[in-house]
Amino acid sequence: MKNIYQGVNVMNQLSHKQPLHIIVFSFSSLILVTALLLIVLPNQLNAKDSPAPTLSKHVIAKFGTPPPVPSGAIDAKIHKAVDLVFNTSLASESWSSDQIDALVTIGESSDPRLAWLVSDLMRFSSQQEVGLMLATTLGLLLDIEFEDGNFWGKATDHLIAWDIPAPPDYLKYKRKIFTTIVPGWENIFTEGEIDWRHVSWGGVLIDDREFDRTDMNCNCIPAADNPEVTDVAGAKWLKDDAVVFGVEVNGEYRAYPRQIMEVREMVNDTLGGRDLGIPYCTLCAAAQAYLTDGMPEGVERPVLRTSGLLIRSNKVMYDINSYSVFDTFLGKAVTGPLAEKNIQLEQVSVVTTTWGEWKKEHPQTTVLAESLALGRDFDFRNGRDANGPIFPVGDIDPRLPVHEDIIGIITESGQPVAFQRSKAMLELTKGNKVEFENIQLQLSAGGVRAVDASGADAGSHQAFWFAWSQFHPETKLWMN
Numbered sequence: 252m253k254n255i256y257q258g259v260n261v262m263n264q265l266s267h268k269q270p271l272h273i274i275v276f277s278f279s280s281l282i283l284v285t286a287l288l289l290i291v292l293p294n295q296l297n298a299k300d301s302p303a304p305t306l307s308k309h310v311i312a313k314f315g316t317p318p319p320v321p322s323g324a325i326d327a328k329i330h331k332a333v334d335l336v337f338n339t340s341l342a343s344e345s346w347s348s349d350q351i352d353a354l355v356t357i358g359e360s361s362d363p364r365l366a367w368l369v370s371d372l373m374r375f376s377s378q379q380e381v382g383l384m385l386a387t388t389l390g391l392l393l394d395i396e397f398e399d400g401n402f403w404g405k406a407t408d409h410l411i412a413w414d415i416p417a418p419p420d421y422l423k424y425k426r427k428i429f430t431t432i433v434p435g436w437e438n439i440f441t442e443g444e445i446d447w448r449h450v451s452w453g454g455v456l457i458d459d460r461e462f463d464r465t466d467m468n469c470n471c472i473p474a475a476d477n478p479e480v481t482d483v484a485g486a487k488w489l490k491d492d493a494v495v496f497g498v499e500v501n502g503e504y505r506a507y508p509r510q511i512m513e514v515r516e517m518v519n520d521t522l523g524g525r526d527l528g529i530p531y532c533t534l535c536a537a538a539q540a541y542l543t544d545g546m547p548e549g550v551e552r553p554v555l556r557t558s559g560l561l562i563r564s565n566k567v568m569y570d571i572n573s574y575s576v577f578d579t580f581l582g583k584a585v586t587g588p589l590a591e592k593n594i595q596l597e598q599v600s601v602v603t604t605t606w607g608e609w610k611k612e613h614p615q616t617t618v619l620a621e622s623l624a625l626g627r628d629f630d631f632r633n634g635r636d637a638n639g640p641i642f643p644v645g646d647i648d649p650r651l652p653v654h655e656d657i658i659g660i661i662t663e664s665g666q667p668v669a670f671q672r673s674k675a676m677l678e679l680t681k682g683n684k685v686e687f688e689n690i691q692l693q694l695s696a697g698g699v700r701a702v703d704a705s706g707a708d709a710g711s712h713q714a715f716w717f718a719w720s721q722f723h724p725e726t727k728l729w730m731n
Contacts, residue, residue, distance in 0.1 A: 310412050310646045317413035318363050318394045324419060325362060332356035337368050337424040341431045346381075358388040364418035366392040366410055367448055371428050373403045374452050404643050407451065411563065411645025417448050425450075435459050438574035439558055439567075443586030445576060446562075451642065453561040462519070462554045462571065472557045474517035479620040480505065483610050488621040491607030495618070496538040497696055498601055499708075500525050504616040506609050507531075511624045512538060516566065517557050518619075519543070527599070528555035530579050532566045534640060535718035536656070538603065541582050541596035550592060553577075553584075563721050564642040580714075580722035598710035600700040603656075608697025640717060648720035650728055655716040659723070660701045660709055662688040667723035672713065674731050675699060687729050 306317070325333070332353035340350045357365050366389050373385040386402035389395075393409055409415075418424075425447055426440035435457040440447070458471040465476045489495075494509040501523030512518070512531035520527045526544035531537070543553050553570040555577070560567040569576045575587030575594070582596035602609070610616055640653070647653055656672040668687045675685045675692050676699060685692040689704045692711075701711035720726055 306413065307646070309649050313646065314409050314412045315395075317409075317415065318361075318392075320363050320415060321361075322416075325360070325365075329356060329360045329362070329365075330419075333365065333368065333418070333424065337372065338427050341427050351384075354384060354388055358391045360392070362418070363392050363410075363413075363415050366406060366415065367417055367421060368424050368428070370403060370407050370410060371425050371451075373406075375428070375432050404641075407643035408645055411449060411643060415448075422447050433457060433559065436558070436560070439560070439569060439576060439586075441586050443576065443590050444583075445578070445585040449562045450567060451561050453559055453566070453642070455557075455559045457559045458517070458556045459571065460556075471559065472516045473514070474519065474556055475511075475515045475619075475623055476519045476554070478518055478520060478623055480617040481620050482617060483614060486606070486610075486618045486621070488624075489606050489618065491605060493606045494603065495606045495609050496529075496531070496601050496603055497609045497613070497616075497698065498522060498527070498529070498540045498599060499613075500527070500599060504609075504613040506606060506616055506618040507538065508606065508619060508624065509538075511619050515623065517555055517568065519554055526552055528553065528568075528596070529601075530555060530557075530566060530568050532579065532718070534561070534564045534566070534642065535580075535714050536654075537565075537580070537712060537714035537718055538601045539579070539582070539712045540599040540601050542599060543596060545597075546594070547592060550589070550594065553589065553594070553596070561642055563644045564640045565718055565722065578722070580718070598712070600708050600710055601712040602695045602698035602700050603713040604696050604698035612696035644717060644721060647717045648724075650720075651716040653715065653717045656713055657716050657719050658692065658699050658701065658711050658713055659719045659726075660690050660711040662690050663703065664688060667719075667726040668729055669716065669719050669723075669726050670699075670729045672699060675729070678731050683731075685729070685731070687727065 335353040336350055336357065340346055357369070369385050369388050369392065373382060376382045376385060382402060386397060389402065389406040390397060393406060395406065395409055397405060422440065422442065429440060429452070430437045433456055456471045458469055458474050460467050460469055463476045465474055489508055495506040496509065496512065497504065497506050503523040505522050507518065507529060513533055516531050516533065518529040520529060525542055528541045528543045530539055543555070546552060551572050554572055555568050556571045558567045558569050566579055567576060568579050570589060573588045575584045575589035577583065578585050582598055584590040584594040651657070651671060657669040658672055658675060659667065659669050661667050666688060668690065670685060670692060678685050679692060679694045679699070690701050690709055692699050692701055701709040703709045
């Protein structure tokens with residue numbers, strides 16, 4: 252032990268105190284600290300191992316067997332190291348010998364729970380040397396090896412798939428890490444019905460512009476409030492094969508072109524006399540439409556914005572008025588004042604189709620104006636995301652391919668069900684019924700929508716299978 256810390260002292264002499272965002276170590280220092288971290292010392296925890304979670308054979312086959320996980324409080328020495336690395340050093344914007352010693356202590360702890368915090372910090376590390384140090388620590392804590400250099404993604408996938416518990420005071424430290432980088436998140440990171448372990452940075456900043464001020468420039472994914480629309484004649488810029496998300500409210504129809512939604516990702520609109528919030532997650536290929544009026548007395552209309560955060564590759568949206576976070580897939584407030592009031596947004600069906608099909612069936616439709624578009628129209632499934640989600644999601648339900656399109660809906664009994672779009676379309680074009688419990692699918696303007704037993708809109712939407720099955724792990728899969 253003495254020789255190890257003599258080595259650390261030598262390495263510390265080689266390093267210099269640096270601001271956190273420009274941490275730089277000499278290459279020889281990096282090699283030394285990496286070698287030190289690879290020496291696994293006895294567990295210093297003052298806690299017993301907790302029972303391992305029950306994992307499916309599919310998870311074990313893909314990710315292996317998780318390491319033992321202790322429960323309860325952590326040893327005082329380790330707690331001091333954690334506080335130094337994930338609190339004090341962030342507050343002082345510095346990284347020096349003390350922080351390096353503390354990281355070694357964390358790596359020696361044999362407590363996989365601490366890997367969550369190391370992973371969170373690594374997400375913001377832009378220096379290769381620091382990233383490798385953090386990766387070495389993650390490798391020790393999780394007993395995994397890295398082959399392709401995707402340290403953060405691989406480690407976080409393992410953490411999610413293995414369902415490793417969070418360490419004590421996790422939200423406190425995670426909040427410190429994230430809000431040090433982006434102060435605008437201070438009102439976002441609060442207690443609630445959200446699993447903060449799964450929340451990561453999406454690479455963009457928060458959109459915190461006030462309602463109806465989306466004409467202001469922002470260093471964010473720019474939502475659009477009360478967007479300009481045109482009729483069919485004014486949409487000559489939009490090709491017939493362009494993908495659109497069609498919405499109908501009280502007999503009024505509107506198309507939201509994908510090439511606009513890809514750069515806006517959030518629209519607050521009014522259609523058919525109702526207020527709507529329409530998030531689009533490019534990573535999940537999911538456009539949804541929520542009614543944002545009809546709130547309880549004293550509750551202001553939620554104005555939805557993109558936070559810049561992700562939860563298992565799905566955008567984290569929030570209300571700019573109350574800073575309440577919503578589960579984007581479920582439309583449920585999970586933190587803040589709106590969660591305290593149990594706000595659950597009602598969903599309206601979104602039909603994913605082409606502009607040609609939509610305007611043919613609904614010639615009276617309006618469509619978002621070209622001025623809102625920035626020229627993009629990517630098919631992420633066959634491009635950037637071709638090899639699977641680019642952000643960590645852990646295990647993926649193996650019943651369908653990752654990027655299979657499904658139509659998702661919640662039945663009257665509360666049962667989530669996914670219809671494989673390709674098979675459902677085939678059956679519907681043959682004139683066969685596609686139904687589950689009280690839900691029946693219908694062909695609609697070249698796409699598919701769900702109705703209930705009375706024929707009323709049931710609030711369905713299309714998404715990639717991996718996304719739907721993550722947020723509805725209990726989902727049934729319709730089989731024809």
